Amino acid sequence: MSFVDTEIGAIYLHGMDQPNGAQYEFDVYLQGLPIYTPHSYTSHRHIIHLDSSRFHARLPDRDKLVDEADVIKRIKAVLAQTIEQRFIRMKATVSAEAFVGFYEMLRHWELLKLLNDVHVVPPEALREIIAYPVCDTEVFDNFEQRPEKAMTRAEIMARGIVSIDDDIKQNGAGRYLFAWNRDYLLYHGTLDKGHWLHSLVRHLNDEELVIETVNESHQAQFQGDWCWVGVRFCEAYRIRLGQDVVEITGEACYQGQENADDIIMPKGDCSAQVLQQMASFRSEYDEFQESTFESDSDAFVAFVVANTASDPANAMQRLLPNFCGCPALYGKAFVVELDQQGKPASVTAFPVQSGQTQTLEAGMSS
Template sequence: MAFKPVTITPVHDWNGITSIALQDVDMEMGQISTTLKRLARGFPIPVLFNDQLLECSCALDGGLTFVDTEIGAIYLHGMDQPNGAQYEFDVYLQGLPIYSSHSYTSNRHIIHLDSSRFHARLPDRDKLVDEADVIKRIKAVLAQTIEQRFIQMKTTLSDEEFVGFYEMLRHWELLKLLNDVPVVPPEALREIIAYPVCDTEVFDNFEQQPDKAMTRIEILARGIVSIDDDIKQDGAGRYLFAWSRDYLLYHGTLDSGHWLHSLVRHLNDEELVIETVNESHQAQFQGDWCWVSVRFCDAYQIRLGQDVVEITADACYQGQENADDIIVPKGDSSAQVLQQMASFRSEYDEFQESTFESDSDAFVAFVVANTASDPANAMQRLLPDFCGCPALYGIAFLVELDQQGKPASVIAYPGIGSNANPSYQHE
């Protein structure tokens, strides 16, 4: 790449406009342009580069509304409408950028320090003197300024509009300002919208945030609970209980003095009891990944405190720390309960999709076979595919199972089918 030798020299004309002349310095033109645009962004007087006026959008007279503080002038970004936490900021001294927080976004607070109180390190003036202490002070004053603005906004905005700034209030530790607001931000609530599973990164998420803030009356009408269960370890009972009741879940983020806490029912403080209704039998499922005892019944009841729900359509895994078994009511012939028991992740944290699918297919056949009224139909559901064994095609077999479900004997009937074999006895 060719470089053009230039020199950057400020030239002041009688209108007070600073222009840039280019002479004899080894610098690439694009780099010069980028650097000058950054330096001019907060500059107090207009800057020309190659006869073009550079943007001074962060300058004190650039159209932004600044607040006078003990450290200088501060422009607060993101206070007109909610737009995330808004925690990043740029600092200027005598119009030149001297510090920038994490540069992950272009949406930033702007701070012009009072040059009579703060000084830059000589000769380059690219660092603040005692920078760490100054930045600590800046953050404290910025937080105070944001708090004062929110206190003002609370008197002018509607409740729904004010709680919309939840993310910013949370980041700046100002959630106490919501304590007496009669609506709850949706970020503090969850709804159970689908069958609970143990791993929402692998399987679908069963919780979602409400689409709007909710009033006290709306929350009272539905009820709100907290659950602190790991489904693999503790089972899905409390989640299935809350889902069947359409309870809201508290997300656990509001200030300790918020009025919502008095309405939250903490389900982990109550004993969980699950009882089957008309249990028929138990059987052992042995898949490639999951081995588990399964109890078959018409329904099961989940009891928490004085409340009982009866479930007929969704199986429940009781957790490794509890019974470590699965309860399958008559209304569920799917394999969805395996998603409560295991995430099917390898030791390298990779989802084993083929194993999950094979176990799911096997579990569906297992459930159908164990709930079929006709033993022949159950046997047919459980038989593997023999398409890779042409020597067995067209042959009839008599199969006898022992008390553990293992083949006690298998007899082939010769003369039935074109590939008839002699009788074979397996003990």
Template sequence: MNAPLQLKVNPENLVHSLKWSFTNRTTYLGELMQNARRAGASYVAFDYCADTNTLTVTDDGCGIDSLETLLTVAESGWDVELIAKEHAFGVGFLSALFACRHLGLSSKGGCFSVDTDHILGFQPVEVLPVTDWNGLTEIRLIDIVNGPLENTLADLATGFPIPVHFNGVSLPRPNAIDSIGAAEFVASPVGAIRLINLIDSYRHYRDCLVYLQGLPVYRGHYYRIGDTRYLGNIVHLDSAQFMARLPDRDKLVDEADVIKLIREAIAAAVERQLMALKTALSADDFLTYYPVLRECGLIHLLNDVDRLPKALVSRIQRPPVCDTDLFGDFLEMVDQPITQSAVKSGQVQLVTIDDDLQSDGALRYLLAWKKGWVLVDNQFDAGHWVQPYLRHLSREEVQCEILEESHRAQFQGIWVWVTAVFCRAYRIRIGDDSVEIDEHGAYTGNEQDDIVLIPCQEKWGDVLEQVSRFCENDDDYQGSCHDQDVEQFSHFIVANTADDPADALKRLMPDLRGCKVLHGTQFVVEIDPEGQLASVTLTNHPSGAVEAGS
């Protein structure tokens, strides 16, 4: 019968393998900072000598009683309460052994100076007594591994609870709970949170820089290493609830789940702050926080505010276009706040339009424009007071009556092909509301045979901007095609609306001032039945009539 098996550990192989488990070569810096803090130090100092490539770390904490415990893997030496609260496992000091060729240490429990290979080879280390301890623990690392020493320390110090010095200079700690802004931190279920200035930096409200035991363990999108002006939320996690991943401890265990909890806590803190602001501020001032309310999912706080955010209401100032980035915005912000009383009394008609111009056409927008209705981006909560007064035009049937149609013609441009209906005017009707338009063209949508209505006063070709974005499938804007089609369509309108052929030709002629050979000449121009130029005859040539090309 085989003997029972049990787990065994090869200590030497394990320790040497741990060297490659540390992701960052500078992990030891944070570990030495933590040891100083746990020892109750009032500061921790790092002094680097480039000539000898030596880093000396000093703190004024309680000191190390047992150097044997310090050199015992998985034996932290801290008291039971601290181990339970901070999950001190006793592997961090290994990072210092891997970070240098020679290590010297002096503290309450004695001193030694030895090559790190000697320690890692499980060889005995001679410890000399310290008879007159000066209250300082000093660790000297000789021949340290290369790494961004100063920048790393500056990053680690930003939220650390005790001062951190580098070569005699105190490093900035703008995010530390014991810093000048400590009063700005508020308690939450995950730990202490300092919110950004909501009115200035709302775009980053979800972003956060997270510390655990004073060291950064999660950096938001907008954070840059060493950035002391970071504008995101600052979070110091409760170390009794959350753990960092061994051995580097610069990443959270179950990070995605923890960040979700953090963001929920931030949103709750934002809501409490906004509720207080709502009580203290006027309605107009509170509405300046609309971007934060939207981003935080707190739009319901506007339900009983008696006016609407300017960001959600606008007026149509000109015929619509299907791409405002390319062709300019056809909406303008309202001058005065839209109040609940003005809406309820009927002084202001609020509408929403969800039409896509390229498929649904521009008729509803044109009706709302001519009626002077206020267009609402309905991002309001379902319980907001505005909902019963909001007319959803896209849910209502739109009708269009062509008045005194003269003829139809096919326009075939480089990019856009449409049927143009020439008429005196057209009438748009939705329910009991109607408007007659005779000066602006209208696209009726691709479900209506790609028809463009051209009333008698329409003179330009920019109605095509209701029809197409002039973009390839990959959103590559074809600007030259746009310009040529719009110019050609304006000529097309002239040719189809001029009072007589001579007037049409005159309006279609380009500016010829730069062509002096034509000055003072007379021509007979013949256009064939297909609309093509058949011939041009010069009638006032000294030798008589001359046809083009002779």
């Protein structure tokens, strides 16, 4: 171990050779004996050997420091100063990419200002939208992820970077869908206020959001077990922020409880994924109601088909399940009759052959 002499004694800094988290724990020794250690399970700790001429143990057990709280406060201050000095020297000798790799440690020790003039941004400060935005990433899939590596100023400027301060359930998904469509980076809000990146960030919540439908056909009310919501069916919709407009045809958008509280459903989206924007399907005990989510999703798909199918045969084709698990049905044809509630009333093999008629009429009426 290589120790640094300081005003309080000798300090060994752990985790300065390569990034390995925040590195905030430390063990304190006096006259070679342990006298202070935090109650944590990490084995990654800085080591401090106190100067025995300046610090003293409490008698008779000598297992605690005299004025421990004040001493620990002083230790933390000197430790932070020592870490800062080490990082300043490191910054002059390693690559920018290697230096920003210590982001977590710099953040914990309030040293993010050292990144202000570094030409790359640590991935921890950035996010990419990689999937359809949803209101609850603990229940549904996460739609954001860190970039794989640090990014240069040129790379960030080429893509653009924005900040979004919306709760999707409350404020809607419009700004997130806009950013996803444009492939913008998201600023994660963690750098020092003097960092150069702030001058590049476009704050979308400072701009008026306008969503316009294109060739809207009609509106209908979806009534599920959990979700009740108005749905506007259209060819596409446009999201306008400032002078920029994106047109979306393939993903539905929930506008949020504090806005129109409805769903805009373009022709290219026949799924129920938009329900994941308007509800988390959590009970009053914070438990995910999976069966209710699945039943509402199935009902919503049927609802979309009913409102967008070009003819009854098209609707039937889109609503039929996959029969790949039943080889006996492969290559067969059937005549299906539905009752007034849309439930199967009878199913007959086609063409009908003598002695081979298969009907479900008796089963349906029982």
